Amino acid sequence: MAKTSTEELRKVFSKYALKGGDPNQLSQYELKVLIEKEFPGVAKATVDAIFKEMDKNNDGEVNFEEFEPVITKLIG
Ligand SMILES: [Ca+2]
Ligand SMILES: [Ca+2]
Incomplete structure (x- = not known):
C-alpha cells in the first residue's frame, strides 16, 4: 500500500475506535478488525x-x- 497521510490514518483510526468502548481508543478487537479490513497485507x-x-x-x-x-x- 502507498504511503498514507496522518489525516487518512486518523480517519481510519476513528472509524474503528468508535465501534465500542472508548471512542478515542482502539481495543485489541477493534485493532484486529481495522488491520484485517484496511491493511490485510500487514496481518x-x-x-x-x-x-x-x-x-x-x-x-x-x-x-x-x-x-x-x-x-x-x-x-x-
Ligand atoms: Ca474503542
Ligand atoms: Ca495505550
Whole structure:
C-alpha cells in the first residue's frame, strides 16, 4: 500500500475506535478488525504482537499517538 497521510490514518483510526468502548481508543478487537479490513497485507505479524507493540502505556487500549508510528512502519 502507498504511503498514507496522518489525516487518512486518523480517519481510519476513528472509524474503528468508535465501534465500542472508548471512542478515542482502539481495543485489541477493534485493532484486529481495522488491520484485517484496511491493511490485510500487514496481518503477517499477529495482531496480538502488533497490539502489544502499539500499547506503550499498557492500558489495554491503543490511542492515536500509539497507533500512528507503528502502523506507519508496518505499511511504509
Ligand atoms: Ca474503542
Ligand atoms: Ca495505550
